[in-house]
Amino acid sequence: MTKKISIKDIAKELNISITTVSFVIxxxxxxxxxxxxxxxxxxxxxxxxxxxxxxxxxxxxTGKSKTxxxxxxxxxxxxxxxxxxxxxxxxxxxxYNVFFSSTDNSxxxxxxxxxxxxxxxxxxxxxxxxxxxxDDIKLLEKQNVPFVLLDRLIPDIDANHxxxxxxxxxxxxxxxxxxxxxxxxGFISIFSDLSQMDERxxxxxxxxxxxxxxxxxxxxxxxxxxxxxxxxxxxxxxYLKKNPQxxxxxxxxxxxxxxxxxxxxxxxxxxxxxIAVVSFDDNDLFRLYTPSITVAAQPIHDIAVEAINLLLNIxxxxxxxxxxxxxxxxxxxxxxxxxxxxxxxxxxx
Amino acid sequence: MTKKISIKDIAKELNISITTVSFVIxxxxxxxxxxxxxxxxxxxxxxxxxxxxxxxxxxxxTGKSKTxxxxxxxxxxxxxxxxxxxxxxxxxxxxYNVFFSSTDNSxxxxxxxxxxxxxxxxxxxxxxxxxxxxDDIKLLEKQNVPFVLLDRLIPDIDANHxxxxxxxxxxxxxxxxxxxxxxxxGFISIFSDLSQMDERxxxxxxxxxxxxxxxxxxxxxxxxxxxxxxxxxxxxxxYLKKNPQxxxxxxxxxxxxxxxxxxxxxxxxxxxxxIAVVSFDDNDLFRLYTPSITVAAQPIHDIAVEAINLLLNIxxxxxxxxxxxxxxxxxxxxxxxxxxxxxxxxxxx
DNA sequence: CTGAAAGCGCTTACAG
DNA sequence: CTGAAAGCGCTTACAG
Numbered sequence: 001m002t003k004k005i006s007i008k009d010i011a012k013e014l015n016i017s018i019t020t021v022s023f024v025i026x027x028x029x030x031x032x033x034x035x036x037x038x039x040x041x042x043x044x045x046x047x048x049x050x051x052x053x054x055x056x057x058x059x060x061x062t063g064k065s066k067t068x069x070x071x072x073x074x075x076x077x078x079x080x081x082x083x084x085x086x087x088x089x090x091x092x093x094x095x096y097n098v099f100f101s102s103t104d105n106s107x108x109x110x111x112x113x114x115x116x117x118x119x120x121x122x123x124x125x126x127x128x129x130x131x132x133x134x135d136d137i138k139l140l141e142k143q144n145v146p147f148v149l150l151d152r153l154i155p156d157i158d159a160n161h162x163x164x165x166x167x168x169x170x171x172x173x174x175x176x177x178x179x180x181x182x183x184x185x186g187f188i189s190i191f192s193d194l195s196q197m198d199e200r201x202x203x204x205x206x207x208x209x210x211x212x213x214x215x216x217x218x219x220x221x222x223x224x225x226x227x228x229x230x231x232x233x234x235x236x237x238x239y240l241k242k243n244p245q246x247x248x249x250x251x252x253x254x255x256x257x258x259x260x261x262x263x264x265x266x267x268x269x270x271x272x273x274x275i276a277v278v279s280f281d282d283n284d285l286f287r288l289y290t291p292s293i294t295v296a297a298q299p300i301h302d303i304a305v306e307a308i309n310l311l312l313n314i315x316x317x318x319x320x321x322x323x324x325x326x327x328x329x330x331x332x333x334x335x336x337x338x339x340x341x342x343x344x345x346x347x348x349x
Numbered sequence: 350m351t352k353k354i355s356i357k358d359i360a361k362e363l364n365i366s367i368t369t370v371s372f373v374i375x376x377x378x379x380x381x382x383x384x385x386x387x388x389x390x391x392x393x394x395x396x397x398x399x400x401x402x403x404x405x406x407x408x409x410x411t412g413k414s415k416t417x418x419x420x421x422x423x424x425x426x427x428x429x430x431x432x433x434x435x436x437x438x439x440x441x442x443x444x445y446n447v448f449f450s451s452t453d454n455s456x457x458x459x460x461x462x463x464x465x466x467x468x469x470x471x472x473x474x475x476x477x478x479x480x481x482x483x484d485d486i487k488l489l490e491k492q493n494v495p496f497v498l499l500d501r502l503i504p505d506i507d508a509n510h511x512x513x514x515x516x517x518x519x520x521x522x523x524x525x526x527x528x529x530x531x532x533x534x535g536f537i538s539i540f541s542d543l544s545q546m547d548e549r550x551x552x553x554x555x556x557x558x559x560x561x562x563x564x565x566x567x568x569x570x571x572x573x574x575x576x577x578x579x580x581x582x583x584x585x586x587x588y589l590k591k592n593p594q595x596x597x598x599x600x601x602x603x604x605x606x607x608x609x610x611x612x613x614x615x616x617x618x619x620x621x622x623x624i625a626v627v628s629f630d631d632n633d634l635f636r637l638y639t640p641s642i643t644v645a646a647q648p649i650h651d652i653a654v655e656a657i658n659l660l661l662n663i664x665x666x667x668x669x670x671x672x673x674x675x676x677x678x679x680x681x682x683x684x685x686x687x688x689x690x691x692x693x694x695x696x697x698x
Numbered sequence: 699c700t701g702a703a704a705g706c707g708c709t710t711a712c713a714g
Numbered sequence: 715c716t717g718a719a720a721g722c723g724c725t726t727a728c729a730g
Contacts, residue, residue: 004723006722006723006724007723007724008723008724018723018724018725019725019726022724022725022726023725023726025724026725053723053724054722054723054724055724056722056723056724057722057723057724057725058723058724058725059724060722060723060724061723061724061725061726062724062725
């Protein structure tokens with residue numbers, strides 16, 4: 001990069017002090033009583049020279065970067081990609097930049113990213129925490145760094161957060177299946193200690209319990225998080241073979257649902273004739289698949305907007321930090337063709 | 350944020366100079382002949398205190414940020430989300446952070462982002478240019494800012510770039526349809542001056558021409574970029590009604606294909622019985638749809654890796670800037686069930 | 699109405 | 715083997 005222009009150059013050219021230039025740049029001319037003539041001359045030269053203040057210097061001096069850090073699980077994933085997008089748009093409306101990074105659910109990467117964000121003097125962070133992040137989150141609180149937890153919680157830590165009512169989503173989805181006459185519902189989830197997966201399982205179990213049903217261990221499949229797509233498909237196929245009695249399937253996440261459809265195709269099971277299907281999270285595939293898939297859709301837009309607004313509030317109002325606020329949003333049950341009222345049996349409605 | 354630790358604090362605590370501390374931090378102890386004893390004492394205290402150098406100060410001093418800027422069209426989109434993800438991973442392997450931002454194909458936003466990135470002292474940028482970005486790109490060249498253009502070119506500008514061979518992708522896809530006996534192929538694209546859309550159209554037209562075919566204006570649908578999903582679906586439905594003679598459809602982008610499937614469902618056209626379908630870009634829906642959709646898939650991983658490696662080369666080797674390199678990657682034709690050999694007519698193969 | 703100067707936290711010649 | 719000091723480009727009390 002060729003020699004950059006600094007406010008010193010502007011000041012010299014115009015024969016004024018850098019103080020004056022700085023005031024004009026920061027829109028404080030009036031407040032500081034800089035003459036209109038001077039203000040205009042400075043502004044004109046800035047445009048002519050294409051000057052832009054060096055942000056490293058600004059950050060070093062003020063400690064504020066007008067940047068927020070967004071630490072999510074995976075920027076390549078539909079849910080998080082859209083969250084990131086909306087947060088970016090909302091933040092930029094308020095004059096903030098966003099610094100993204102993906103953890104891939106690795107504690108090490110998450111810790112590293114939090115550290116990097118702190119060093120980069122972000123004004124605050126939105127974080128989807130990984131499991132072992134409790135200490136780092138506590139440190140953030142101790143250090144008075146504004147932050148909000150997104151999508152999931154850390155057990156025993158009371159922090160600002162925006163999450164989905166995962167319990168309700170799973171409960172509603174399960175209840176919908178029961179009401180439509182399904183009796184043998186398989187639950188397919190990932191092996192994880194993430195709070196939201198627990199909640200989904202609880203919602204599922206409670207909805208069954210409400211009708212005096214319990215789930216058998218065999219009909220509960222949990223796949224390891226780190227399996228490849230092919231391995232997941234294979235695991236589900238095996239599970240289907242072992243449980244021919246199932247008349248409905250509950251997929252606890254978006255991508256499990258996608259792999260599940262592949263497994264069902266391979267197993268030559270027709271939806272909903274042979275087996276009904278519901279899934280957490282919506283996507284294009286579920287909407288356009290034949291048959292379309294019943295889902296509990298996350299209000300992505302609201303989640304993102306609530307998170308960025310909450311963070312900005314915390315940044316601007318120090319008090320908020322001491323009095324954490326939890327925002328819990330309800331998913332939307334979208335009934336589609338993969339789980340119609342069961343016709344093959346008598347029903348008491 | 351409570352008072353931060355600086356190298357001054359470390360130096361004071363250990364009764365040494367900040368120079369020494371700085372050398373240790375930057376791994377120059379040996380080179381600078383700092384005693385092992387001192388080095389160890391510094392390193393221990395750094396860990397004990399959890400010290401991390403302030404990056405704003407570092408950037409201000411060195412002009413290097415170890416950060417690269419990634420300016421893409423839309424982080425929420427499948428293609429770009431995955432590109433971003435891979436670039437992030439590759440960059441972090443080399444010790445670089447990535448600063449993302451989406452342009453939404455707006456010139457104004459793109460210009461603004463380039464400016465912001467420059468102010469943030471990124472060491473280089475990867476950019477998917479919008480249409481009116483020629484001047485800004487030229488300025489980047491003049492200012493010696495390392496950058497590479499991704500996914501599309503700017504007419505008349507010779508710059509480092511990594512793009513897809515859009516021509517070949519469209520040609521192959523069209524040729525595949527012709528070889529399988531389709532005669533009346535509709536082309537559905539967006540109204541755009543983006544170079545890659547031109548290339549796709551050329552590939553399509555040339556593949557037809559090779560067989561002495563030409564495309565009629567009526568069978569070429571271009572939708573406006575800023576239409577909503579519903580409007581696009583509606584436009585395609587109208588087009589289908591107006592062109593009942595079509596026996597195949599070529600969708601020039603991923604999302605047009607997705608909306609196209611919705612339109613075909615609404616129009617009650619069965620694939621491939623009533624009409625065959627091929628699309629540019631792959632995704633989950635195309636892979637799992639019934640029938641699965643034939644596509645020209647972009648080698649997302651390779652595109653991302655080539656782009657970041659090229660940029661890093663340019664950053665480390667100033668010469669590269671003066672001798673722009675263009676990397677053109679071939680898409681992969683994935684033949685699936687939406688475009689089988691046409692059975693209803695005699696064919697000379 | 700405007701300016702001189704300190705200082706944010708680093709890195710790096712220069713000196714010994 | 716180590717230190718004192720300049721300087722990166724800003725912002726902001728302080729002074730007039």
